[in-house]
Amino acid sequence: MTGNGSSIPERAEVLVIGGGINGISTFRELALQGIDVVLVERDDFCSGASAALSRMVHGGLRYLENGEFRLVRQSLQERDRLLRNAPHYVSPLPTLVPVTARVRGTLATIGAFLGIAERPQARPGLMIRTGLALYDLLSWRSRTMPRHRGIGRAKLQRLAKGITRRAVAGVLYYDARVTQPERLGIELVLDTEAETGGRAFSYTEITGRDGDGLAWRDRITGASGRIAPRVVVNATGAWVDVVGGAIGPASNRRRVQGTKGSHLMIRNPALQEALGDRMIYFENGDGRICIAFNHAGAAMVGSTDIRVDDPDDAVCLDDEKRYMLAALGGIFPDLAVREDEIVHVFTGVRPLPVSDDEATGRISRDHAVEVEAAGALPFAVLTLIGGKWTTFRAFGEEVADLALAELGRPRRVGTHDLAIGGGRGFPRDAEARSRWQRDQAAATGLPLARFRALSERYGSRAVAVARFLGQGPDSPVAAAPDYSRRELQWLIETEKVRDIGDLLLRRTLLGMEGRVTPALVAEAGGLVASTLGWTETETAAAAVRLDDIMARRHRVQAAQH
Numbered sequence: 246m247t248g249n250g251s252s253i254p255e256r257a258e259v260l261v262i263g264g265g266i267n268g269i270s271t272f273r274e275l276a277l278q279g280i281d282v283v284l285v286e287r288d289d290f291c292s293g294a295s296a297a298l299s300r301m302v303h304g305g306l307r308y309l310e311n312g313e314f315r316l317v318r319q320s321l322q323e324r325d326r327l328l329r330n331a332p333h334y335v336s337p338l339p340t341l342v343p344v345t346a347r348v349r350g351t352l353a354t355i356g357a358f359l360g361i362a363e364r365p366q367a368r369p370g371l372m373i374r375t376g377l378a379l380y381d382l383l384s385w386r387s388r389t390m391p392r393h394r395g396i397g398r399a400k401l402q403r404l405a406k407g408i409t410r411r412a413v414a415g416v417l418y419y420d421a422r423v424t425q426p427e428r429l430g431i432e433l434v435l436d437t438e439a440e441t442g443g444r445a446f447s448y449t450e451i452t453g454r455d456g457d458g459l460a461w462r463d464r465i466t467g468a469s470g471r472i473a474p475r476v477v478v479n480a481t482g483a484w485v486d487v488v489g490g491a492i493g494p495a496s497n498r499r500r501v502q503g504t505k506g507s508h509l510m511i512r513n514p515a516l517q518e519a520l521g522d523r524m525i526y527f528e529n530g531d532g533r534i535c536i537a538f539n540h541a542g543a544a545m546v547g548s549t550d551i552r553v554d555d556p557d558d559a560v561c562l563d564d565e566k567r568y569m570l571a572a573l574g575g576i577f578p579d580l581a582v583r584e585d586e587i588v589h590v591f592t593g594v595r596p597l598p599v600s601d602d603e604a605t606g607r608i609s610r611d612h613a614v615e616v617e618a619a620g621a622l623p624f625a626v627l628t629l630i631g632g633k634w635t636t637f638r639a640f641g642e643e644v645a646d647l648a649l650a651e652l653g654r655p656r657r658v659g660t661h662d663l664a665i666g667g668g669r670g671f672p673r674d675a676e677a678r679s680r681w682q683r684d685q686a687a688a689t690g691l692p693l694a695r696f697r698a699l700s701e702r703y704g705s706r707a708v709a710v711a712r713f714l715g716q717g718p719d720s721p722v723a724a725a726p727d728y729s730r731r732e733l734q735w736l737i738e739t740e741k742v743r744d745i746g747d748l749l750l751r752r753t754l755l756g757m758e759g760r761v762t763p764a765l766v767a768e769a770g771g772l773v774a775s776t777l778g779w780t781e782t783e784t785a786a787a788a789v790r791l792d793d794i795m796a797r798r799h800r801v802q803a804a805q806h
Contacts, residue, residue, distance in 0.1 A: 252468075252470070253283060253285070253444075253446055253449070253461060253470055253472055254283065254444075254472065255458075255470070255471065255472060255473065256458075256472065256473050256474070257281050257282060257283045257472060257473075257474045257475075258280050258281040258282060258474065258475050258476065258652055259275055259280055259281070259282040259283070259474055259475065259476045259477075259478060259648055259652075260282075260283050260284075260285070260459065260472055260474035260476070260477050260478070261275075261282060261283070261284040261285070261478040261480055262284075262285055262451055262477065262478065262479055262480060262481055262488055263284075263286060263478075263479065263480035263481035263482065263484075263488075263629075264284055264285070264286025264288075264289075264290040264291065264430075264434070264445065264447060265286075265290075265291060265293055265294060265295040265430075265480065265481075265482050266291060266295040266426070266429075266430050266433075266634055266637040267295075267480050267482070267612075267629055267632050267637050267640050267641060267644075268284060268286070268478070268480030268481070268629075269284070269290065269291070269430050269433045269434055269437075269445075269637075269641075270433070270637040270638055270640060270641025270642075270644075271478055271480055271629075271640075271641040271644045271645055271648075272284040272434070272437060272443055272445060272641075273433050273434075273436070273437045273443075273641065273660070274641045274642055274644070274645035274660060275443070275645045275648060275649075276437045276440075276441035276442065276443030277437070277440070277441060277657070277658050277660065278645065278649060278654065278655075278656055278657050278658065279441075279654075279657060280648070280649070280652070280654065281442060282443050282444075283443070283444050283445075283446070283472065283474070284434075284443070284444070284445040284446065285445075285446050285449040285450070285451065285461060286445070286446070286447050286448070286449065287448065287449065287450035287451075287464065288447070288448060288464075289447050289448070289743070289744065289746070289747045289751060290427075290430050290431050290434055290445070290447055290741070290751075291426065291427045291430030291431065291751060292427070292750075292751060293482060293483070293556075293593065293594070294482050294483065294593035294594055294595065294596065295426065295427070295430060295482075295593075295634065296426065296427050296591070296593065296750075296751060297506065297508070297591050297592055297593020297594075298423075298426060298593065298634045299506070299508065299536055299545075299547050299548055300422055300423055300424070300426065300540055300545065301338065301420060301421070301422060301423070301524075301536070301635075302323075302324045302327050302328075302335050302420065302421040302422065302423050302634070302635050303320065303324060303420040303421065303635060304317045304318075304320040304321035304324060304380060304383065304384065304420065304635075305317050305320050305610060305633065305635075306376060306377070306380055306418075306420075306526075307534050308320075308610055309376050309379060309380070310376075311609065313609060313610070313611055314379075314383070315611075316609075316610065316611045316633075316636075317380070317383055318383040318384075319636055319639055320633065320635045320636055321380070321383050321384035322384070322639075323635050323636050323637075323638055323639050324384075324420065324421050324635055325384065325389045326638065326661060326662075327421065327423070327635070327638075328389050328421055328673075329389070329662070329673075330662065330663060330664045330665050330668055331423075331429055331664070331665045331666070331668040332668055332671055332672075332673045332704075333666075333667040333668050333671045333700075333703070333704025333705070334423050334424050334425050334426070334428065334429050334667075334668070334704070335421050335422070335423050335424075335429075336421060336422060336424070337389075337390050337419050337420075337421055337422075338419065338420050338421050338422040338523075338524055338538070339417060339418075339419055339522065339523045339524070340417070340418055340419065340420055340523060340524045340525075340526050341401065341404060341405055341415055341416070341417055341523050341524070341525050341526065342373055342415060342416040342417075342418070342526050342527070343401060343405075343408060343409065343411075343412035343415050343525070343527055343576065344369075344370035344373060344412060344413060344414045344415055344416060345409075345411045345412055345413060345528075346368075346369045346370065346413070368528060370395075370413075370414055370416070373416055374393075374395060374416060377393040377416060377418050378393070380393070380418070381393060390419035390421075391419055392418075393416055393417065393418035393419075394416070394417055394418075395414060395415070395416055395417075396414065396415045396416070396417055397414055397415075398412065398413055398414055398415075400415070401414065401415035404417075404521070404523065405519055405520070405521075405523070405525060406518070406519045407515075407519050407577050407578075407579050407580055408519070408525070408576060408577060409575065409576055409577070409578055417523075420524075422524075422538070422540070423634075424540070424541075424754075425702075425754065426634065427750075427751035427752075428666075428702075428703075428751070428752065429665060429666065431740055431741065431751070431752065432665055432666025432667065432706075433665060433666070434741070435666065435739075435740065435741075436665065436666055445741075446463075447741060447743055447747075448463060448464045448465045448743055448744075449461055449462070449463050449464065450462055450464055451488060451491055451492070452469075452491065453491050454491075454492065454493055455471040456471070456473075456623075457473050457623040457624075458471045458472050458473030458474070458623075459471065459472055459473075459474075459477070459491075459492065465743055465744070473623075473624075474624050475619075475624055475625070475651070475652060476624060476625045476626075476627065476648050476651050476652060477492060477624050477625070477626045477627070478626075478627045478629070478644060478648060479492065479626060479627065479628045479629065480629045480644075482501075482556075482594070482596040482629075483501060483503040483556035483594040483595070483596040484556060485500055485501050485596065485628055485629065485630065486498070486499050486500055486501055489626075489628060492622070492626060493621070493622045499599055500598065500599060500615065500628060500630050501596045501597065501598065501599065501630055501631075502552065502597055502598075502599050502600065503552070503553045503554075503556050503559070503594040503595060503596060503597065504550050504551055504552050504553065504594070504595050504597055505549065505550075505551050505553045505556075505559040505592050505593065505594050505595070506547060506548035506549055506550060506592065506593055506594075506595060507547065507548055507549045507561035507562075507565045507566075507569070507590060507591070507592040508545055508546065508547035508548050508561075508569075508590065508591055508592075509545070509546045509547070509561075509566065509569050509570075509587050509589075509590055510540075510541065510543040510544070510545055510587065510588050510589035510590065510591075510757065510758075510759060511543055511544045511545075511546060511573075511582060511586050511587055511588070512542070512543045512544075512586050512588050512759065513544060513580070513582050513583075513586045515580050515581075516537075516544045516573075516577065516580050516582060517539050517543070517544050519577060519580065520537060520538055520539050520544055521539070522539070523538065524536055524537065524538035525537045525538065525576060527572075527575075527576045529571075529572040529575065530572075530575060533550065533572075535547065535548070535569070535572045535573075535576075536548070537573060537576070540757075541754045541757040541758045542758045543588055543589070543758065543759065546569050546570075546572075546573050547569065548569075549565045549568060549569070550595075551565070553594055556594040559592050559593070559594045560592055560797055560798060561590040561591070561592045566584070566587070566590070570582060570584075588758070588759025589756065589757060589758070589759040589799055590799055590800060591757075591798065591799060592798065595610075596630070596631060596632065597609070597610070597631055598613065598630050598631050609631065610631065610633050611631055611632075612629065612630065612631040612632035612633070612636065612640045612643075613630045613631060614627055614628065614629055614630070614643060614644055614647055615627070615628040615630060616647055616651075618651070619651075625648075625651045627644055627647055627648060627651075629644060638660055638661075641660075642659075642660065666704065666706060667703045667704020667705045667706040667707070668704055668705070669704075669705055670705045671700075671704040671705040678700075681700075682696055682697050682700055685700075685707070685708055685711070686711075689708065689711035689712060689714075689715060690711075690715055691711050691714065691715075696711055698727065699711060699732075702753075702754075709735075709739075710732060710735050713731060713734075713735045714729065714731050714732065714735075717731060719731040719732075722765070722768055722769070723764070723768060724760075724762060724764040724765035724768050725755055725760060725765055728753065728755075730772060733748060733753075733769060733772050734772055734776060736748060736752045736753070737772060737773055737776045737777070738776060740752055742773060742776075742777075743777070744773070744787055744790065744791070745766060745769055745770045745773055745787050745788065745790075745791045746790070746791045746794055748769055748772075748773060749761055749765065749766070749769055749791070750794075750799075756795075756799065761791075761795060761799075766788055766791055766792070767788070770784055770787060770788050770791075771784070773787070774787075
C-alpha cells in the first residue's frame with residue numbers, strides 16, 4: 246500500500262504534532278522562515294475540529310458579551326485578510342439577527358456582562374445594535390464589508406419568509422463564510438511543501454518517547470521510526486493532554502477541556518428558500534446562539550456546546566438533533582422539517598482551556614501557548630491551547646515566533662498578504678471573474694459551464710485540473726456525474742489522498758452534500774486503489790473504514806445514558 250511519500254527524517258529543528266488548521270499554520274509559518282520543520286498528523290489533514298466548524302469566518306459577535314475585545318478585533322482583521330487571500334473559498338455572508346425585544350432586558354444584559362446578574366431570556370435590540378456598532382468599530386481599519394443596519398418587522402418577514410412573528414425587528418450585518426475549510430487546509434500544506442523544505446505526513450501518530458526523540462508509526466502502512474527535534478509543537482487541539490502524556494512526564498497535566506459542537510445538514514426546499522443567501526443568527530429559548538444558512542446544497546443548522554471527556558467519543562446524539570430541530574422550529578414555526586430530511590451530520594470538539602465556569606458559553610475562545618524550555622525533556626515543547634478557526638494565521642504566527650526564539654533564529658517573511666492555493670490570481674470582482682472563467686475555458690478547451698464548476702471548487706487551481714482533464718480519456722463518475730473520473734484522479738495524485746474518506750469527505754463536498762452511497766464508495770475506492778496500488782483486500786478494508794466513519798461521525802446516533 247502506498248505510504249507517505251518521502252520518509253520522515255531522523256532529525257529536524259521543529260516537529261509539529263497535529264495537522265489541524267493551527268498546526269498547519271504553524272508549519273507554514275516556520276517553513277517560510279527557512280526552518281527544517283516536519284508535521285505529523287494521526288489522521289488526514291483537517292479531519293478533526295478543523296473540519297467541523299460552522300463554516301463561518303467571523304469576529305465572534307457573541308464574544309463581546311465575555312469582554313473578549315482583543316480576540317474580536319484580531320478575528321475581524323483575520324477575517325478580512327482571508328477575504329483577500331482566499332477569495333475562492335471565503336466570501337461575504339449577509340447575516341440577519343431577529344430582535345424579539347427592543348429595550349426590555351437591557352439592564353440585565355449589562356449586569357450579566359459585569360457578572361452581577363443573570364442574563365435576560367432575550368437579548369434586547371438596543372444591546373444587539375450596541376454590540377454591532379462596536380463590531381463595526383473594531384474592524385474599521387481593514388473594513389471590506391458594509392456596516393450593520395436595522396430593519397423593520399415587515400422587511401425582516403420579506404427577507405426571511407416564515408420567520409417567527411415574535412421578532413419585532415431585525416438587524417442586518419456582514420461576516421464571512423468558508424465553503425471548503427478542509428480544502429483550504431490541504432492547500433496550505435501543498436503550498437508549503439512546494440515552496441519550502443517543509444514536509445507533512447498524514448496518518449502518522451506519535452507513540453511515545455525514544456531516547457532524545459519521539460517514536461512515530463504510520464497507521465496505514467505500519468511503518469515506524471523515530472525523530473529527534475529541537476522543538477516540539479503540540480498542536481493536537483482537544484488531544485493536547487493525551488499527546489502531552491506521550492511526549493513525557495513534564496508535559497503530563499490537564500490543560501484543555503473539550504466541548505462538542507454538532508451540526509445538521511437538512512435538505513428541505515421551503516427552509517432553503519426562506520434562508521436564501523443569508524444566515525439567520527438567532528437565540529434559542531435557553532439563550533444559546535444558533536445559526537442556519539444554506540451550504541453545500543442543504544440548510545446547515547447548528548450548533549450545540551456540550552462538555553466531553555474523550556474527544557474520540559464525540560458524535561451527534563439524538564438529543565442534540567432534537568435540540569437543533571426544536572431551535573429551528575422556534576425561529577421558523579410554520580416550517581415542517583422531518584428527520585428524514587437530515588442528509589448529514591458532523592461534530593467537532595472545541596479545545597477550550599480548562600475552566601471552572603459551568604456555562605460553556607462563558608469559556609474563552611481565545612488562544613494561548615504554553616512554553617516548556619528544554620531541560621526536563623531533551624527538546625522544548627510549545628503547547629497550543631484553545632484557538633478558533635478564523636484566527637489560524639495569527640495563532641500560527643505567534644507560535645512560530647516562540648519557536649524561532651527557542652532556536653535563536655530570526656523571522657524573515659510575513660504572511661499577512663500571502664495568497665493561499667487557488668486564491669492566487671483568482672478574481673474577487675464578479676465581472677472580472679466571469680471574464681477570467683471565459684478566457685480559461687477557451688484556453689483549456691473545456692465548456693464554460695464545466696470550467697466554471699471547477700473554478701468554484703478549486704479557484705485558480707482549476708486551470709491545472711482542466712489541463713489534466715485534457716491529457717487523457719475522461720467520463721463522468723456514475724454515482725456523482727457532476728464530477729469526472731479524471732478530476733478525482735487529479736485529487737488523488739496531487740493532494741496527498743491516502744484513504745477513500747480523504748477524497749469523499751475533505752477533498753470534495755460529496756460527503757457534506759449527503760451523497761456518500763455504496764455505489765460512490767465502490768467507484769471512488771476503485772480510483773484510489775488503482776492510483777495508490779492497493780490490493781483487493783486493502784481496497785475492501787478501506788471501504789469498511791469509511792463505512793465505520795460514516796456510521797460513527799456523520800449519521801445521528803442514539804442517545805447514550
